[in-house]
Structure formats: C-alpha cells, structure tokens
Amino acid sequence: MPLNESWPVRRFGRAGLDAPVDDLLAAEEPLELRGLDPAGQERPLAVLMRTPGADRELLRGWLHAEGLRGDVAPHPENPNLWFLAGEVPPDYEARHASSACGICGSGSIERLLLRSGGLPLRPALDPAWLAALPEQLRAGQSGFAASGGLHGAALFAPGRNTPLCLFEDIGRHNAADKVVGWALGRPALDRPGSVLVLSSRLGYEIAQKAVLAEIGAVVGVGAATTLAAQTAQAFGVLLCGFARGGRLTVYAGAERLAVKS
Numbered sequence: 623m624p625l626n627e628s629w630p631v632r633r634f635g636r637a638g639l640d641a642p643v644d645d646l647l648a649a650e651e652p653l654e655l656r657g658l659d660p661a662g663q664e665r666p667l668a669v670l671m672r673t674p675g676a677d678r679e680l681l682r683g684w685l686h687a688e689g690l691r692g693d694v695a696p697h698p699e700n701p702n703l704w705f706l707a708g709e710v711p712p713d714y715e716a717r718h719a720s721s722a723c724g725i726c727g728s729g730s731i732e733r734l735l736l737r738s739g740g741l742p743l744r745p746a747l748d749p750a751w752l753a754a755l756p757e758q759l760r761a762g763q764s765g766f767a768a769s770g771g772l773h774g775a776a777l778f779a780p781g782r783n784t785p786l787c788l789f790e791d792i793g794r795h796n797a798a799d800k801v802v803g804w805a806l807g808r809p810a811l812d813r814p815g816s817v818l819v820l821s822s823r824l825g826y827e828i829a830q831k832a833v834l835a836e837i838g839a840v841v842g843v844g845a846a847t848t849l850a851a852q853t854a855q856a857f858g859v860l861l862c863g864f865a866r867g868g869r870l871t872v873y874a875g876a877e878r879l880a881v882k883s
Contacts, residue, residue, distance in 0.1 A: 625649060625673055627848045632872045634749040639881045645871070649673050650826055650847035655681055655694065657706035667706060671826055671849075677704065731856050734833060738857065744814045744838035745780050746880040752862055753870040755819045756843045758783050763821070765790040774821040775801045777837070779812070786816070794822040795831075802835040814838040817860075824863055824873075829853040839875070841865050846873045 626646040633640045651674055655667045667690075672680060681694045681704055692708025755778055762785060765772040775797035776785035789800035798820060805813055813836045820828065823844030830853060832840045839860035846854075846863045851873040854861035860875030872879065 625675065629848060629851050629873065632876045633869065634753065634872065634879070634881070635869045639749065639872075639876070639879060642876075647846060647848045647851060647873075648823075650849040651702055652826075653677055653680070653702055653704065655684075655704050655706060657692075657708070657710040659710050665710065667710065674701065677701070731853055734830060734853065735856075738833050738836075742814050742836075744858075744860075744878060746878055747780060747817070747839060747860065749862075749870060749872075749879045749881055750868065751781060751783075752817065752839075752841055753865045753868050754783070755817065755841050756821065756865050758785065759788065759819045759821060762788045763790055766821070773797045776819045777801050777805060778817045778819060780815055780817070785819075786811070794820055795827055797821075798828055798831050802831055802837075805835060805837070817841055819865075823847070824850045824861065826850050826853060829859065829861065832859055833857045839878070841870070845871075 625648065627649050628644045629647045630642045631645040632642050650671060653670045653672050656664055657667050659665050668684065670680065670684065678694060690706070692706050694704050694706055697703040697705070759774050759776045762776065763772065763774040766774060772790040772792060773794040774788065774790050775794070776788040778785055787801055787804045789797050791797040791800065798818065801818060805811055816837055817839040818832055818837045820842045822842055824840060824842040824846040826847060826849040828840060829850040833853065840854070841862045843866060844863055846861055851861060854874035858875060860878045861873045862870045863873060864871045
C-alpha cells in the first residue's frame, strides 16, 4: 500500500494564491482490532489511526505493549479490520481505543455526519493573517520555550492576533481538547467563525474535533493527512497546513479565503 496519496491543494505566498496543484499527503486510515470475550462475544479492542502497511507488525507490537497474547488475522475482505486469535482477558479495558470511529475512511466521515449537525455560514479569512497565526501561538508557548517538549493549541477570532485561549500539553490531541473544552464553556462564542491553530501536523482526529466543536477553520505548522483533508472537505472546514513565513498550503475550503482567484 502507498504511504502517500495525491490530493489537490492551493498554496498561498508572496505572489498570492496559486492555482490548484496535486500534492502528496500521508495516507491515514483507521485500523480496527476485534477479539472474543470469555462469553464468546465479539468486541472491539482498539481503533488505531495509522498509515496502511505492515499492519500485522503494528498490531503485534501494540498487543505486546498492552500485555495481550495471541496472533492476529485480517478480515478476508476489509483490510482495515483484523481479529485477535485468543480470548480477551475479562478485566481488559481498551484504554488505547481512538476517538476515531468506523473501519474505513468513508465510514468515519459518514458516522461523523450523524454526530454533527453541520456548520453555519462562516466569514472569509485573510490568508496572510492565517499564515502568521502559528507565530502568535508560538509566542505564547511558555512551556515549550522552557522544555521544548510541549504541543500548543489556540483559538483565534477573525482578524485578531491575540488568542482567545491557548493551552499546552505533551499530546497535540490533548491540547486541542483543552481548547474545545474552553470554547464549549462559553456559549456566546462564535465557534464557526473562529480558527483552531496547532503546533503540529493535522490528522483525522484534529479535523474530527473541529467538526464536532463547530470550529470553522484549522491551521497547523505541519502537513495534513488524507483523511483529515477528506473530512474537512466533507464538512466545509477550512484546513491549512505548513503555515510559516507568510505561506500556507490549503487542503480544503479555499473558497473561504479573502483573495482573488
């Protein structure tokens, strides 16, 4: 299986917004592992977001870390579904189950559609302003400045350079969850018009969190994955990566940029 897949993007820089071109994005799909409990009932053990390939090795390593025994076997028709050969201990809890759902990319997006009511209209945004937001995030990361070991996430209102909130954590997902938790505690906040900015790459779970929190735009310093781009496109979320030095790459929602095509 390919590690990367082609995806149409638009790049913004000093010359403005370029015409659409094909770029390579890291492939991302959920891998579900199921097993049998002592009563013989099939149950999910984990959903691991991964780049397809070497799935047997991935699952063996994950099982070893979890203290589980037994080999694994793939579903005969679904490459994203595997089964554990052996009984699951009755006291085992799937602590590492991902917040992602479904056993294929389209399934994840379809189930997300059931959980999300859709986003209302959102304002057009200046791409130059978007490209500068990671610098504003970095300026507020006192924890990262001290240790170099923390991700950051912040929420910005349109046109403002001071974040509405900013949190740090060793996990980029945790940092994003802290922003969402802060925003949910403020019902009057215009979440669809706001921008979530992260000091990381943009995977499916980040796009999923934005959709469920009704945040209309996401900007990161790294690349987006295929499933993140597909999710953002399906829900009308503006998704931008490689935002640095006045430049950014737009994976979805380019129609929301306040520039002439």
